Amino acid sequence: MRRYELVGRRDLALRDVPVPQPGPGEVLIRVGACTICNRSDLVYYHYLGERDHCAQGFFGHEVSGTVEAVGAGVTRTEPGARVFARAPLSGGYADFALVREISVGHLPDQIPFEQGAILQLLPLAVHATRGVRLGDRVAVIGQGPVGLMTLQVLARRGASDIVVADLDPWRLERSRALGAHRTVQTDDAAREDWSALGGEFDVAIDAVGTPYTANACVGLVRHNGLVVLLGTHHVDTHVTFDLVAWEKKGLRIHTSAEPTDPDRAAAMKVAERLAPGIELAPLLSQAYPLERLPEAIERLSASSVLDPAESPRAQAGPPPRTLKLAIVP
Numbered sequence: 001m002r003r004y005e006l007v008g009r010r011d012l013a014l015r016d017v018p019v020p021q022p023g024p025g026e027v028l029i030r031v032g033a034c035t036i037c038n039r040s041d042l043v044y045y046h047y048l049g050e051r052d053h054c055a056q057g058f059f060g061h062e063v064s065g066t067v068e069a070v071g072a073g074v075t076r077t078e079p080g081a082r083v084f085a086r087a088p089l090s091g092g093y094a095d096f097a098l099v100r101e102i103s104v105g106h107l108p109d110q111i112p113f114e115q116g117a118i119l120q121l122l123p124l125a126v127h128a129t130r131g132v133r134l135g136d137r138v139a140v141i142g143q144g145p146v147g148l149m150t151l152q153v154l155a156r157r158g159a160s161d162i163v164v165a166d167l168d169p170w171r172l173e174r175s176r177a178l179g180a181h182r183t184v185q186t187d188d189a190a191r192e193d194w195s196a197l198g199g200e201f202d203v204a205i206d207a208v209g210t211p212y213t214a215n216a217c218v219g220l221v222r223h224n225g226l227v228v229l230l231g232t233h234h235v236d237t238h239v240t241f242d243l244v245a246w247e248k249k250g251l252r253i254h255t256s257a258e259p260t261d262p263d264r265a266a267a268m269k270v271a272e273r274l275a276p277g278i279e280l281a282p283l284l285s286q287a288y289p290l291e292r293l294p295e296a297i298e299r300l301s302a303s304s305v306l307d308p309a310e311s312p313r314a315q316a317g318p319p320p321r322t323l324k325l326a327i328v329p
Contacts, residue, residue: 001016001017001018001019001094001095001096002014002015002016002017002094002095002290002329003015003017003090003091003093003094003095004059004060004091004093004290004293005059005091006045006048006059008048009045009046009047009048009050010045010046012045012294014290014291014293017094019095019096020089020090020096020097020098022069022070022074022098023071023072024071024072024073025072025074025100025101025102026070026071026074026089026098026099026100026101027067027069027070027071027074027077027083027085027098027099027100027101027104028068028069028070028096028097028099029065029066029067029068029083029085029088029096029097029098029099029104030066030067030068030095030096031063031065031092031094031095031096031097031329032064032065032066032082032113032114032116032117032328032329033063033064033065033112033113033114033116033117033287033326033327033328034060034062034063034064034092034093034094034097034117034327035062035114035118035120035284035325035326035327036060036062036293036296036297036300036324036325036326036327037061037062038144038145038146038300038303038324039231039232039234039305040057040232040234041059041060041061041297042297042301042303042306043232043234043235043306044057045059045297045301046301046306047234047235051234051237058087058088058090058091058092059091059093060088060092060093060094060097060327061086061087061088061091061092061120062092062117062118062120062121063085063088063092063097063099063117063120064082064084064085064107064113064114064116064119065082065083065085065097065113066080066082066083067081067083067104068096070101073101074101075101076104077101077104081106082107082108082109082113082116083104083105083106083107084104084105084107084116084117084119084120084275085097085099085103085104085120086099086103086120086123086124087099087100087103088103093290093293093327094290094329102261102265102268103264104268105119105122105123105268105271105272105275106272106275107119107275108275108276110276111276111280113326113328114284114287114326114328115280115281115283115284115326116280117326118145118149118280118283118284118324118326119271119275119278119280121145121146121149122149122153122271122274122275122278123258123264123267123268123270123271124149124230124256124258124267125146125149125150125152125153125230125256126153126267126270126271126274127256127258127263127266127267128150128205128228128230128255128256129150129153129154129157129228130254131228131252131254132154132157132159132202132203132226133157133158133202134157134158135158135160136157136158136159136160136202136203137159137160137161137163137200137201137202137203138154138159138161138162138163138201138202138203138204138205139163139164139197139201139203139204139205139217139220139221140154140162140163140164140165140204140205140207141164141166141186141194141204141205141206141207141216141217142165142166142206142207142209142213142231143164143165143166143168143171143172143174143175143183143207144171144207144318144323145283145323145324146207146230146231147164147166147175147205147207147208147230148171148174148175148178148282148283148323149278149283150205150207150230151164151178151179151180152178152179152278152279153274156274156277159203161181161182162179162180162181162182163180163183163184163197163198164180164182164183164184165183165184165185165186165194165196165197166183166185166186166318167185167186167187167304167316167317167318168185168317168318169185170320170321171318171323172184172185174282174283174323177282178279178282184196184197194216194219197220198220199219199220199222200221200222201220201222201225202221202222202225203221203225203226203227203228204216204217204218204220204221204225204226204227204228205217205228205230206227206228206229206230206231207230207231208231208305209229209230209231209232209233209234209235210231210233210235210236210305210309211236211239211240211309212309213231214227214229214233214239214241215239215241215242218242218245218249218251221249221251222249223249223250224249224250224251224252225251225252226251226252226253226254227251227252227253228253228254228255228256229253229254229255229256230255230256235305235306235307235309236308236309282323283323283324284323284324284325284326285322285323285324285325286322286325286326287325287326287328288325288326288327288328289327289328289329290327290328290329292327293327296325296327299319299322299325300319300322300325301319302315302319302320303317303318303319304316304317304318305318
């Protein structure tokens, strides 16, 4: 089978490799589509060899397709089933991908594979918003794909006031269509000023993953409020906070990570129930054939968040008029 592999920094190779065989508790998926992660995949591509974590995850982890075969003990799915999957055991820019059963979710028949791969973000958004209560006021910084997915989950959790912020007015148009109560266009040149969002939020969610956006959330929440670190801090892995400010407010914090299999299973169970009602079409910008993966990667690389926070920015913001790109074998 064909599989794109990241063999060096900014160096991709399309190789012919054996089809993986599912072991106990594993599922082999014939890939219908694999969407590009706007953070992990891009950071692996640009920083492989410079940051240790860039060699610890699989390149291409947002997969949808049809179950080809299952290993011993698999009970939640069967050959022929349409599924979406996360955290595969082999790269997803391929004809087939191997996944643990716990990472597989049912894909509704009406959702095309190109959109279905985006559902990998849904369990993440479900787990990230676990501390949101009915009636909460919530601020979300960042309206890329994971921010827009989180916006939809917040509405279903009963948040009474959802205020979102982004650099890109084009993305904020989608936020309004997907249920944001108020949108705020921010200015990357004035990173310390978040006053336009207001304050005293019950929950503030960093859906970007930079030192500036993480610290902004501290300023936005009320006393005893909750800060959620959803965006992955793959570029600036060390973030400095004023812990006196945390102490004065008595803040709580959690991340989006699911540290145990029971956590993963619980988030996937909720995600499967929510999936039929999630708007995915506004998040998909274009589909590319497998051979054009390098072109798609370069398009997404026109992003300011790929540069360290204190360095000169090669880009002024996110890639223009682009959210998710799907790769179709």
